[in-house]
Amino acid sequence: MMMNEAFMFVCVSSNIVMEESTKKFTHDSYAICFFPYFFLFCGRGRHRRSEGGMTLYLKAGPDGTSVGDCPFAHFVRLVLEEKGLEYTVQPCTAETKPKWLVEHYEGKMPALRHRKECYTESSVIGDYLEFFFPEPSLQGMKSPGTSVTEGFFPAFAQYIKAAEGKDDSQLQVLQGKLSALNEHFVSSDSSFLEGDSVSLADCRLMPQLFHLQTAIEGFKGGVPDIQTLYPRLNDYYDRFASRTSFQATLYPKETVLWGWGNARK
Numbered sequence: 001m002m003m004n005e006a007f008m009f010v011c012v013s014s015n016i017v018m019e020e021s022t023k024k025f026t027h028d029s030y031a032i033c034f035f036p037y038f039f040l041f042c043g044r045g046r047h048r049r050s051e052g053g054m055t056l057y058l059k060a061g062p063d064g065t066s067v068g069d070c071p072f073a074h075f076v077r078l079v080l081e082e083k084g085l086e087y088t089v090q091p092c093t094a095e096t097k098p099k100w101l102v103e104h105y106e107g108k109m110p111a112l113r114h115r116k117e118c119y120t121e122s123s124v125i126g127d128y129l130e131f132f133f134p135e136p137s138l139q140g141m142k143s144p145g146t147s148v149t150e151g152f153f154p155a156f157a158q159y160i161k162a163a164e165g166k167d168d169s170q171l172q173v174l175q176g177k178l179s180a181l182n183e184h185f186v187s188s189d190s191s192f193l194e195g196d197s198v199s200l201a202d203c204r205l206m207p208q209l210f211h212l213q214t215a216i217e218g219f220k221g222g223v224p225d226i227q228t229l230y231p232r233l234n235d236y237y238d239r240f241a242s243r244t245s246f247q248a249t250l251y252p253k254e255t256v257l258w259g260w261g262n263a264r265k
């Protein structure tokens with residue numbers, strides 16, 4: 001609990017917006033005595049990598065036991081891999097979720113359990129890992145990399161879910177987002193979204209691009225052709241896809257198609 005509170009305290013003081021999942025431990029944080037937090041703050045980054053166990057509970061694939069098609073869980077796994085942290089994955093279905101996860105965390109996944117603490121909401125988990133395991137840093141420069149990805153996920157989800165022949169407007173919206181991303185790499189001439197090193201923003205975007213590329217091939221006859229129309233974005237994708245973190249967390253395209261197939265019904 002102490003670490004939960006300290007994390008929340010630092011998040012609030014650095015204006016990170018806490019999401020719904022963390023409200024549950026805010027109510028008992030009012031009687032804050034700032035003194036101990038100072039020491040906890042000083043303890044930032046002092047977790048030993050082998051200390052305690054981390055388990056990531058995440059959506060299961062079609063067989064109920066393999067890793068499922070969740071880009072948010074994939075984001076967390078990329079952060080864990082980029083930071084060289086040890087963890088195990090626990091794919092869950094509605095039937096196999098642990099009781100404590102359902103009772104105390106609304107069954108939300110991805111959920112990262114680290115020793116006796118648990119966090120849900122991928123952005124909170126990413127911030128937690130960045131705070132307590134600051135090396136290597138995935139901070140990035142915050143802008144403009146983050147803003148250029150805004151609205152990308154809903155745009156591609158709506159396009160993939162749209163019935164064939166009726167998706168011109170969704171396609172146009174998606175193409176606007178893809179053009180903006182491509183243009184970002186042209187104008188910044190950077191290797192990654194927020195500079196020449198990987199950031200949280202890359203770890204978030206890459207799983208979405210993997211879904212998009214797979215679903216375009218599977219459901220949309222290859223339209224739009226990312227390789228031809230958005231070459232700098234395509235180069236970026238290939239650059240990150242060759243990283244050990246991405247290779248280690250890749251799951252079958254069939255799982256992606258299974259997930260979007262269900263969403264399209």
Ligand SMILES: N[C@@H](CCC(=O)N[C@@H](CS)C(=O)NCC(=O)O)C(=O)O
Nearest residue numbers: 059070071072108109110121122123
């Ligand atoms: N905003 C959430 C979204 C998480 C989410 O949508 N998770 C879905 C899969 S992508 C899931 O785990 N569904 C299965 C379940 O909740 O049982 C986050 O960023 O963590």
